[in-house]
Amino acid sequence: MWQYVLKRLLLMIPTLLGVALVVFLLMHVVPGDIALLILGAGEQGGDVNLFELQKVRNKLGLDRPLYEQFFSWVWGIVRLDFGNSLWTGAPVIEELRIRFPLTLQVAVFATLISTVIAIPLGMLAAIRQDTWVDYGVRVISIGGLAIPNFWTGILLILFLVIYFEWSPPLVFVPLWEDPWENFKQLIWPIVTVGYRNAAVSTRLTRSAVLEIMREDYIRTAWAKGLREFIVVVKHTLKNAMLPVITIIGAELAFLMGGLVVTETVFTLNGLGRFIVDAILRRDIPVVQTMVLLTAFIIVFVNLIVDLLYAWLDPRISYGGAKASQR
């Protein structure tokens, strides 16, 4: 088991290197030059003379050969030095420190809320298939899928501001510093995003449970005279969880950088907007680090999901010895 985990962790390295190389090349293929933006050419007006431009490029190290830029960056990563943002001049890690806690909190809490809602609802819809409970759950979940979550967010904000002349605070305060202030700001995006994710997992839970309910061993369980609760929770749900867990994991990883519009609507200073701004400005170290971070999170979450598989389904085993016994 631990050998397996170690192997997976080691396999991360070539994966991340590959991702790094692709991003690096992509960023150099697309047109655009941050040196121009730094010299003010992106704003209205702005004098750019070629000598100055060369100076800025030199200062940023953009005039070095590509392979040199790439390897010096990778060497930095190895030493956990992610470089400086070309735009702000601050270390990338510093920029991340401002935004990471917010994004992580929204992602984790939204996932928690959606899971807590989705699994019981999906299960309930399945075991009461084609009754009003099922129809109700399906309406709610299709609604969640059909409505973009930023739009839910806009409606929520309008509701608060029109009826209460109130809107969430504009400045992020970490959970451990002032839980109440933090709650007031983040509960709305968490609910908005959580609702959408819940819609996805509710539908998946429902169909997975329905499928398992038709299996022979469930009929056997019923025939043994087991109580409904035992049949549904112990025999069905646990087996139905595999696809659901996969999706929850994938959604969680997506939330770590994919909430661009939601962040804009709620005035959140999160990773989504950060990466989009960096791409628009060709802030290469920031984009590279962010993509690498996202890739890392996805690989890591996948590993955890795979380990959960083994726990949910004893037929899946990652221990070499155990596998050969069968």
Place this chain on the structure above:
Amino acid sequence: MSLAHPANFIYPKKHLDTDPHYFKTRTVGTGPFKLKNYVRGSYVEMERNPDYWKKGLPYLDGITYFIITDTSARTTALRSSRVDIELRFLPPVDVNAIKQQLGDKIVVAKIQSIGNFGVTVNAGKKPFDDERVRKALTLAIDRYDAVKTLVEAEHKVEETATWSQSRLNRDFELLVDPYGSTTVGDPDEMLDKFVTGQPENWGRMSDPVVDDLFALQSKEMNEAKRIQLVKQMSKRILEKAWRIEGLWTTRLEVRTARLRNYEPMPSHWNNRRFEDVWLTAK
């Protein structure tokens, strides 16, 4: 003029030598407020400078600037009194919504701004080197519709790397090119984009008559005469259709009625010292 320009600051050489980004996070100056805290992407917090050279000023203890990129989020912040003033501009729909909700608790300033949402023609490219083509274009445009579309387009393209690079390389035929919104609004600052060889002359236009008039007005000390020259220059640019001029914009600036002694200016860059501004009690 460069030194007097409000957007230019003087920093000690030793700071800039050690860190070229010094001015981005720290300030050196003599203003009424001092930089207290800056969280990138979120807010800038300023506190009162007790040693300000005008005794007794400023009145406010501090100012916090929130960085809110979304227009409706800015509107919301005003409606819920999270902010006291919006410093750029809001669309009329949003301003009406605020007015409806807050009534006389807010003040809306309607300011004639110095911004023109027009299109720059690349005079170095066929067929736009032909005066008749350019004239046909300016006649064909419905300016009221155009402005609505261009304001949107501008907000999408502004500050992206691709846009500024193709602008610099003159790699365009028609360019959505808002101009104006300068800090001081001096003709030297506004009109140099029509002069041969100037960096901001994106369309590579070259008209000796325009160049001469620009040089003359720049030297002219008599204000009335200078206005005359600038008018002549503008007329020539319009006649030759060197640029498809759009409409001049109006800026709607919303602030709480609690904010006193505040005077809105044509440019949103200006009048941001806030040294004699104060707030009434809630």
